[in-house]
Amino acid sequence: MLSLRGSIILSACLHAALFLALLLLSGTGRARVVYKPQYHVRLVRPQEIAAPAKARKKKVARRSPRPAVRRPKPKPKPKKVVLPKKKTAPKKKKTEKPLPKKTHPKKAVKKKAAKKPKPAPPPVKKPPEPAPDEVLAEALARIKKKAGSRKKEAAGAPGEASSAWEKKQKEIEYKAYYDQVERAVRENWIPPQDMNFEEAPAMTVVSLTLLPDGRVLKSYIEESSGNPQFDQSVMRAILKSTPFPPPPIGLKKRYFELGLRFHSTPQAP
């Protein structure tokens, strides 16, 4: 019995070791994802459209009554009205954290927070002047209500579809970024002329590590074309393109790795 178990454990350990080895090897080999600039048309099912559309509608619906509520705000105390809003902004986040999907609402909150100062209450001279605490209470109630409605909205939206949509959205964002980089670098690239590229096409692969603001942390030739002039022209293009457009990475990542493959002759699609 024991020996059998022992052998099972041993086999498990061996498997694990093998697995780890494979893992490490794959890590060094680096999975290559080749990106070619292309245009994407997203085909969506009606439900998918319905979900974001609902969200949009609600936003619009909410926005419209807001100025109406604000209008009666007292003219001499605009600061007080604004202040509680700012304070409550983090509150909103707190209330939303337990929501099933995290990133989406956060973004929405951010946007809203940014937008808030925009429709700043125009100085309206309307007589009913409620007391400051009344205003505060009203504002709080309003925010609570808002949060509640958002909760409902989030719960109502089909979670899976929205996350897929988000994923797609992210993908599109990245693709747009790659297109941007491709255009910027190509614009700056002056490949050497008069080389017999038709018969001996050259390709140089450059590895880039970008900082979130688009500056180049590190760049090196990962694969030389074997043609020093061609490689030089490629490095000149990189230098001229610095800083790059800021990569669409979140705040969590400190850098962004990217490979550029320079082709002397156009690639077959």
Next chain:
Amino acid sequence: MDPSYARLREKGKSSKVGGTRRRRFSLLKAFPRWTALTLSILCLLPLSAFAKVYIDIDSPGSRRLPLAVLTLKAAPGGSPCPDRQVEEVIEKVLLNDLDVSGYFRTLAPDVFLVERDQVKFYPAKIDYRAWSLIGAEALILLRTTCKGGQIETEAQLLDVLTGKLLTWKRYKSESAGARRVAHRFANEVTKELTGVPGAFDTRIAYISNATGSKELYVMDYDGNGPRKLTALHSICLSPAWSPDGRKIVFTSFWKRNPALYLLDLRGASALKQMFPGFSPLCSGGAWSADGKWLAFSASLDGNTELFRVPAGDGTRPQRLTKNWAIDVSPSWSPDGKHMVFVSDRAGRPDLYILQPDNGKIMRLTFEGSYNAGPAWSPRGDAIAYVSRVGGAFQIFRIRSDGTDRRQLTEGAGDHLKPSWSPDGRLIVFSSNREGSSDLYLMRADGTGVRRLTWGPGDETDPAWSPARR
């Protein structure tokens, strides 16, 4: 009893029996599950963390490299040139060479952000930002010092973006050799930035009737310094350079019948007729690139055929073609294994390719009513020739396999006698597009046409010299 239920019961029983043991091994049992889980998570990690996206960037096509040329004042120790003439000549010639090549866009000095006196000749002391701001990718610094009749020119080519010194050359010459200094540095710059040296330090031999008779001349490739080489008061035609650039063979009617004459440019020996008595009619000499053979056309029995002769002793020419038609204008491929020539064996003049070693012949051109004057590119990739288009001759190029036929010149007038620069990038030809026949230069793709000769006579039959060693 339901079998599955029985199995369930069995399982339950065994678990109860081995209760203690189960606890002991639960961790071990759980272990593989956890490892599997962690491993699968780890396995997914590389996809997200290590997957690097590769963006494909295709070449944006031919673009000219922006380049700035600046002449600095003389070195601190040396004496400056009495006037700036020499410096100016060097800069002007260099700028012209770079422009002719078509690879560079030289920036006008009025966009420079620094004065020439502020710039030091040392790569480490150059403010590269001042140059990259105006869009320059390369910077050439020149500095010429005069010592008696001698000039010493230093020239640097710098990569503005990386701050790297690409080349640094020093030339000593007579002040009359200033143009050659510039040509040689232009060759160097072309080599650094394109990988293949330029052929700016070369000459063109041609025929001109400026004195009333067609004589042989030679000039720099850019049209500077024409010099008359013969005074035969006859008709000279079709010059061809030996691969070492020391001799020119040409056809002349000096002694009534057309014959080949050899001119030694070092002037050691006088003009020499080649294989006298071999044929009453010799013409169109062409040296193979290795200098071993001289091909020409000659008539022995009233019909013109191709011959070749070992260049060392020109005694026993070897017959290459045997046909009732006229075979003329041979031109060697760079490897010396093929030869393109003109023949009317199909009823009209067309180009054919001959393998001199085995006599195999292949027709090259099928289009056009009159194809002649072939010149095989020193790169081997193309053959330039003349073809009649609507009554006027235009220059074409075609690959040696008959594909990629392209017209290079257009417009009124005849365009004749193309000859390649030794680097295969430029073509010189004669044209009467502006009235009298003159020599013109263009790039191998037909762009950048510029006139070279401006004299009163007719200039024809250009032949580009090999590169100087």
